[in-house]
Amino acid sequence: MKRVWKTGAMALALVSGGNAQAQLTDAERSAVLARLPADDGSDMADATRGKMAEIPGGVIRTSDGRTVWDASAFDFLKAETAPATVHPSLWRHARLNHIHGLFEIVPGKVWQLRGYDISVMTIISGRTGWIVIDPLLTEEAAAAAMQLAQAKIGKRPISAVLFSHSHADHFGGVGGIITADEVKKRKVPIVAPHGFAEEAVSENVLAGNAMTRRSAYMFGTALAPGAEGRVDNGLGTGLSIGTTGYMAPTMLIGPEGGLKTIDGVRFDFMDAAGTEAPAEFLFYLPDFKVLHTTEVSVKTLHNILTLRGAQVRDALRWSKIIDGALVKWGGEAEIQIASHNWPTWGQARVANYLENQRDAYRYVHDRTLARANAGMTLHEVADGIAEPSAQQAAYGARGYYGTINHNMKATYQRYYGWWDGVPANFNPLPPVAAGKGYVALAGGADKLLEAGRKAQGEGNHRWAAELLNHLVFADPANAAAKAALADSYEALGFAAESGTWRNYYLAGAATLRGTELPRKGSSTQSRSFISAIPTAEFFDALATRFAAERAGNMRARINFILPDTKETLGIMVNGDVEIPRYGTTLPDADATVTLNRKDFDGIVIGETDFPTLMKSGAMKIEGDSGLFLRWLMLHPPFDPAFAVVTP
Template sequence: MRKYKNQKELKKASEAKRYQLTRGSILLFAIILLQACQNLPEENTNGEQEHPNITKLKAQSAEFIPEIIKLNEKVYVAVGYDGSNASMVIGEQGVVIIDALRALGAAEKVAEEFRKISSKPVKALIYTHGHLDHTGGTSAFVGDNKNVKIIAREGFKDELEERSPVEPILKRRNARQFGRDLPAKDIINRGVAPGITSTDRAGKGYIEPNTLFKEAMSVTLAGLDFELHAADGETNDELFVWIPGLKTLFTGDNYYKSFPNLYAIRGSQYRDVKAWGESIQKMSTYHVEYLVPGHTRPLTGKSIVHRNLKNYATAILSVYQQTIDAMNEGYTLQQTVDKVRLSDSLLSQPNLQEFYGSVPWGVRSIFLHYVGWFDGNPTNLYPLSSSQLATHMIELAGGEETMFKQLNKAFTEGEYQWGLQLADYLLQTDYKKSTVTEVKIKLLRALAAQQINAPARNYYLSYSYELEKNIEL
């Protein structure tokens, strides 16, 4: 091992090593993005050409290369060590941690890397919101120090699945959305997080906040002035952190590099879409030089940051207003979903690709929030049961054998969604149950092979494996 003459030489060597790691990560990032932009399809394991959406989703994995990113002399962001980001802000009197990852094991690794950069004591830790992937590793950063301020909004964690009466089904759907039980060969990423994250003592480092605020809080921490603002969006306990002296903004999960997850298919309480857009609008009024999202890599540069926040707010509020307008014109739920579209200028933005959220899911959530399950069409007041509808549809088709032929035709011709619906009709009558289930599995995997949206892809694949196990039983 090389010996250094003094601390100055050692520090210089350490900085050079960090620079080399950063430069290598950026190079890998650039290569992956170049491949995506060229849309060079690969062959999948069946020898078939890879769908361009899968190529784009793979390129998104460059956002999660593990790295401690130095934004400026006082702000460092850990990306890719777990499912979310954790940040360290260095003040004269100590450091402030913003968000704490999910797994205690992953948090311990990041805390160790942070301590290599600064050995100053942790004076405060801020939770941007209550999701487990931002709160599970706190003890790795604060240790046994009871004097550390742990700050969050009032109502912190009130809406989480572990406090829900339907927690069992939420957990099952959560596992499907994130592909937690998928074999490694099927995993790409989670849209805004790596496909595989640490399970080492997940959530075991959580410490409850000891300082809460309602709307806004100005506070000096470690010698730096912080502004914390309530910002409803992905959760109703979300906040953003603004450090005016460093021109640095921490958005929590209200911003990341993907169209936002206005509705989570795992199941969640209503995410206030209008408030979410307005929260981003408010952030865009600050003179931000450095932007740190809850997931994906940070952004640097006033014009870049401003452009990303503005198009994000515009997209969210456009979906909201279009949905409201369609509802007031008397459109049914499905008609509203069919009508609402982002403009071409928004669709082309890199930070609005549907890697994680989906416009139709957001539309459905808004519609149901304002008027509930009834879409205004009297036909749907007392609809036929699933089995009654299946029986009539099969009869209309000319019998089960005819519908089964149509099912196979749908698969062969690439009409995968139509095939799923036909399969569900036949499964209601138990007609060739194992064979129809096998076709449904193929349809689910075919749809997954076309998906740019990671949660949808993971859900299709996870459900297909569940069906496969049931056939084996």
């Protein structure tokens, strides 16, 4: 039995039996291909140009045999034609991201290592050694990539490391290419944008549990690679699985940017803080006519608000920064490289690429404000919006990571907040209560399920998903409802041009069908990363876990003394709120706890715990130890696998 389902402008055939499988029909495939930009082969030429070597099979393993990266799992992408379960545009993009190896960008001067993590590592030949930009997410992946490079271009010391911005996939692997002792001994500059240290270690501290959970859906970590599962993440094939470390910058590039010489190589920096990352820069290499656009301009439209959650970014500033780079360097840059995806060669092509990128973010910003100022609400501004000319003209600004749809909603949120101005939406019912109301309104669960299936049969999966989601939240034990909702999520995922939309839909479908998404993401934070998080932020994060409902109007004053870092902190518990006060001790403390910060870090990474430290004498409590222990018990860990697509 086969039913044809339509998803917007895309028809899907659902084959009944087992796990339903949605597929693009031949007619719809032709329609999709007809509206995509012409493919002149230049992207494939750029993505393969200068290839010198590759890691055999693209597989990186640790000494004990653990797999850190396996590009071979995505070898199904070698087929030129997209299967019926993948959007043709996403398939094309994924094939380009899958190309891995060491690539020469400027003969004898600049190279890139691509396809061994979600990010790209760039190597520049300096006067005394290798200058490395963005040493990937994990130490294991960075070490293997650097080993490949040195086998082909020679062994030289690392003479400088540049962190282009404050996201971990651009600095986390630094420990795989150089040690902290070597940096200190040889005075190797670690260069980063202003504000880097604060943003790199703190962005996900307070909201980290929920962000990590949603990241599992966004990046599809539980989805098996394949034409019916994980295909690509837009910025790259996937995330390496290893150890994320940290090193403190020794040289900061200020808001003024400007020309700096690093190990004999001239870098012309431009500040890009507040665009893709809170701390970020672009730079131009005038001696090589190479423009590094970091993550401000990559081969996809990026996110104004990521699906995992983050602070909303500024699409207008983003567009203006790209335009500033275009004005300053667009007339002379002959090569554009970035922290993700592949390069662009040729001055005219670089300029055209920057124009499209600039226009896409400006379109998001201006069309959102135009529609909002005309009275459209949050969910109306992006619905039915025309595809911008920047996306119609070329593939480089299409929505493989971010999308016009959710970026316009994010821009609306930046200016107007979460509320759309409709009184009924000011204080709506939570999902479970609303779901039960919809079930009652429909005349029972069977009736609502029937309505959802009717919408599916008519090809309206957005409406079907909304109806069936109410039923699942009203009755999460309803297996038929979960199976039907999974079918619609799968149909929407297979139709998505965005890799992250696809991942989220398909991971949602997998969850509804009984597959548990793992708690852990791509990497484990090392002690170097944890120790870099400011103590004040650690205690702010701890305060978010305070179980006020169980505190019984507790009143307490607790001091912490960290001898190894010479830090102090006082905590005031006032009934249902906990106030950390950094840099001081409270004179009326009920208890004073003394332990080294390194032991506190050991607790965070799971190497030890408070009882063990107390027993060993590494932690001392003066005053009311019972009160301290009661306070401690009021900070249960968050559930790392809380439900996302069910109540």
